[in-house]
Amino acid sequence: MPRISARGLALRVLIDVEQDGAYANLALHKVLEKYRPGKLDRAFATELSYGALRSLNTLDWVLAQFVSQPLARQSPAVRNILRLGVYQLMFMDRVPPAAACNEAAELARQYGHQGVVRFVNGVLRNVARRLGDIKYPALEEDPVEHIALKYSHPVWLIKRWLEEFGLKDTIAICRADNEPAPNTIRTNTLKINRDGLADRLTREGLSVVKTGFAPEGLYIEGFLSLGALDSFREGLFQVQDESSMLAGRALMPLPGSFVIDACGAPGGKTTHLAQLMENRGRILAFDIHPHKLDLIKENCARLGIGIVEAAAGDARELPAGLHGQADFVLVDAPCSGLGVLRRRPDARWRKDPGEIPAVVQLQSQILESASRCVKAGGVLLYSTCSITHEENLGQVEDFLNGNPEFGLEGLSATLPGELDDNGTLSRGYIQLYPGCHGMDGFFIARMRKKDRVK
Numbered sequence: 368m369p370r371i372s373a374r375g376l377a378l379r380v381l382i383d384v385e386q387d388g389a390y391a392n393l394a395l396h397k398v399l400e401k402y403r404p405g406k407l408d409r410a411f412a413t414e415l416s417y418g419a420l421r422s423l424n425t426l427d428w429v430l431a432q433f434v435s436q437p438l439a440r441q442s443p444a445v446r447n448i449l450r451l452g453v454y455q456l457m458f459m460d461r462v463p464p465a466a467a468c469n470e471a472a473e474l475a476r477q478y479g480h481q482g483v484v485r486f487v488n489g490v491l492r493n494v495a496r497r498l499g500d501i502k503y504p505a506l507e508e509d510p511v512e513h514i515a516l517k518y519s520h521p522v523w524l525i526k527r528w529l530e531e532f533g534l535k536d537t538i539a540i541c542r543a544d545n546e547p548a549p550n551t552i553r554t555n556t557l558k559i560n561r562d563g564l565a566d567r568l569t570r571e572g573l574s575v576v577k578t579g580f581a582p583e584g585l586y587i588e589g590f591l592s593l594g595a596l597d598s599f600r601e602g603l604f605q606v607q608d609e610s611s612m613l614a615g616r617a618l619m620p621l622p623g624s625f626v627i628d629a630c631g632a633p634g635g636k637t638t639h640l641a642q643l644m645e646n647r648g649r650i651l652a653f654d655i656h657p658h659k660l661d662l663i664k665e666n667c668a669r670l671g672i673g674i675v676e677a678a679a680g681d682a683r684e685l686p687a688g689l690h691g692q693a694d695f696v697l698v699d700a701p702c703s704g705l706g707v708l709r710r711r712p713d714a715r716w717r718k719d720p721g722e723i724p725a726v727v728q729l730q731s732q733i734l735e736s737a738s739r740c741v742k743a744g745g746v747l748l749y750s751t752c753s754i755t756h757e758e759n760l761g762q763v764e765d766f767l768n769g770n771p772e773f774g775l776e777g778l779s780a781t782l783p784g785e786l787d788d789n790g791t792l793s794r795g796y797i798q799l800y801p802g803c804h805g806m807d808g809f810f811i812a813r814m815r816k817k818d819r820v821k
């Protein structure tokens with residue numbers, strides 16, 4: 368395989384994402400698998416490509432001040448070489464400006480003629496010289512543009528968040544979205560305890576820190592591929608953010624009970640529920656996409672879980688035979704994903720505000736249908752990885768208004784009190800914001816069906 372520089376790898380990722388609509392993580396995985404760079408190049412290509420994809424609007428705004436032709440007129444290669452160059456100049460302090468410019472010119476040489484090389488070199492040297500003169504719109508005069516450009520988020524999202532959360536919290540959320548997400552795993556307590564897993568991973572060369580709120584969680588670093596670890600293949604852990612672990616703990620199904628997981632794939636929470644049930648009882652996990660059921664089955668097989676049946680099905684129309692049958696029902700609903708933007712650098716540019724009402728309607732239909740499967744006295748848990756009111760508390764309030772046989776049930780017994788925000792935990796729900804306590808943005812509400820419906 369011909370050698371390719373870390374910057375060359377990053378460029379391929381940006382071009383794949385822009386031209387073919389590839390997801391950043393998959394595009395990166397593809398080039399890393401193909402060229403198998405060393406550890407340092409791998410880390411550099413990841414940081415550069417992810418960082419540039421996160422910052423696209425800021426990079427293009429800066430570049431527009433230095434090129435006479437619109438950036439859209441450049442070839443994809445040149446446009447993305449420029450973006451990568453500006454990203455290094457603006458955000459990677461350890462890269463000397465001369466190296467950023469020279470390496471960009473070198474890449475341009477591979478993709479174009481001498482004129483292109485001169486153009487790229489000239490633009491980037493100009494940016495490097497005048498970086499200090501670049502002024503973001505003033506926060507006081509134009510908070511939307513200021514935040515959108517300084518923290519690289521779409522304008523529509525900033526407008527929305529400013530209305531919903533105010534200035535300080537909007538900036539905090541944006542900052543968190545730009546931080547790399549930690550690698551978090553859940554101990555498979557069916558096979559090992561958290562201390563035992565921490566020892567094992569340390570012996571495999573990883574660094575390990577315990578999560579603060581979920582007693583099964585570990586932050587891990589220092590691996591190339593999780594799939595290559597023996598501990599992974601032996602099913603000693605499952606990759607999962609701590610916020611998702613809290614959803615399982617908030618439901619806390621009892622061993623021996625019957626559980627329905629309405630939206631189960633890829634099985635992160637299904638398998639956690641099975642652990643909490645000590646692999647005793649029955650979990651019926653649905654997903655609308657049949658091809659995703661294999662993911663649930665593979666995870667269960669690896670983790671040694673035998674109580675899960677994965678079934679293709681639309682949770683808006685669960686079989687009437689299940690009505691009133693389940694002790695516990697989980698609705699981990701499809702959502703806008705606005706709480707997990709830090710996990711997918713390109714995601715913020717793919718979101719469309721016009722799609723949110725349809726998602727809200729889908730969630731409402733799934734919640735209604737899944738709730739019919741809860742037996743009298745049973746528990747219904749609703750969760751999303753979003754932070755918008757209408758997908759979360761608004762959704763739950765609408766549901767409760769139409770279904771008075773359900774009521775919110777306090778979470779103080781199952782979740783740590785430090786997570787409480789103005790007493791919501793005792794009222795039965797919790798909204799986590801991105802980066803708060805190191806977790807993804809996430810919403811959890813626990814409801815119980817009355818014992819006897821009048």
Ligand SMILES: C[S@@+](CC[C@H](N)C(=O)[O-])C[C@H]1O[C@@H](n2cnc3c(N)ncnc32)[C@H](O)[C@@H]1O
Binds near residue numbers: 636656681
């Ligand atoms: C948030 S994900 C679930 C994640 C999963 N609970 C976990 O922890 O690994 C939502 C899932 O809902 C599925 N889904 C979307 N619409 C659905 C529907 N109408 N019925 C059932 N599943 C649906 C999606 O395919 C997706 O896998």
